[in-house]
Amino acid sequence: MIEIRNLSFGYTRKSLLFKDLDLSLRRGHIYGLLGKNGAGKSTLLKNMIGLAYPQAGSCSFNGINVSGRPVAVLEEVYFLAEEVFVPSLTPEQFAASTAAFYPKFSNADFYQYLKALDVDATAAMDKQSFGQQKKAMIAFGLATNTSLLVMDEPTNGLDIPSKVQFRKLIASLLTEDRCIIISTHQVRDLDSLIDTLLILHDREIVVNHPIEEITEKITFGVFNDTTGMQVLYEEDGMRGKNAIIKNTSGKFSKMDLELFFNAVTTGSNTLIQILKAD
Structure with a gap:
């Protein structure tokens, strides 16, 4: 699906955001892309779809180089940017004027997603709140039925019920032929x-x-005392120590994404080494 090889990119030649970066993304997966503010998440997504041009290396979609934005790529990729800029149209008018660019667009799906996200199909989008605008564009993006769906901070501006509904919709959309990439700091x-x-x-x-x-390979938990444990990372919490330890029991624990992210970005090299070990 997506193949990035030896990618180097920077907004100036003296300061690179990426250097010799390699990444392969496959169909049938929902990828979550995390990183600190300024790490380059949005820029990486733009490189993936041809909206940014690497100084070295390449990015291809289904074997096609995305540079130049060929039609074979555009009709199979939908990108939802963090900041949405909507025209002075209703959602149904926007779909009528734009859907033709996506061969697999479904009007029935579009109205179903608008209803699920509580968006009025007949209200001018530029007169709505940012959250309503975002939901209208999410509904359109899902209805394109593209094989690659790339979303940058899609839940920004959404209230809690809308976030719950968003997660339900995304989970229901994954098929063996589709790849979904979601970047967020939330x-x-x-x-x-x-x-x-x-x-x-x-x-x-x-x-x-x-x-x-x-x-x-690792276990997440809250412990009163971690003495004697193979602690890879820990933080003090309200109920004790939130810790990541090596999984020696063979039992699975619920993933704590926030704790894991903090561990990785504060330099837990042992944790990374355990994950890379066969």
Whole structure:
């Protein structure tokens, strides 16, 4: 699906966001892309779809170089940017004027998603709140039925019920032929949604692992005392120590995305080494 090879990119030649970055993304997965503010998550997404041009290396979609934005790529990719800029049209008018660019667009799906997200199809989008605008564009993006769906901070501006509905819709859309990539700094919004975690840190993808594989190797828990445990990372919490320890029992625990992200981005090299071990 997506193949990035030796990608180097920077907004100036003296300061690179990525250097010799490699990444492969496959169909049938929901990827969660995490990183600190300024790490380059949005820029990486734009490189994936041809909206940014690398200084070296390449990015291809289904074997086609995305540079130049060929039609074969555009009709199979939908990108929802963090900031949405809507025209002075209603959602139904927007779909009528734009859907033709996506061969697999479904009007029936579009109205179903608008209803699920509580969006009025006949209200001018530019007169609505940012959250309503975002939901209208999410509904349109889902209805394109593209094989690659890329979303940058899609839950920004959404209230709690809308976030819950968003997660339900995304989970229902995944098929063996589709790849979904969601970038966010709101770690908890990806909880129980993604199946593969990507973490961008210090110009590298330092984590690229299925959630199931992570929880096979490490355990998350709250402990009164971690003395004598193989602690890989811990933080003080209200109920005790929130800790990541090596999984020696063979039992699975629930993934704590926020704790794991903090561990990785504060330099837990042992944790990374355990994940990379066969």
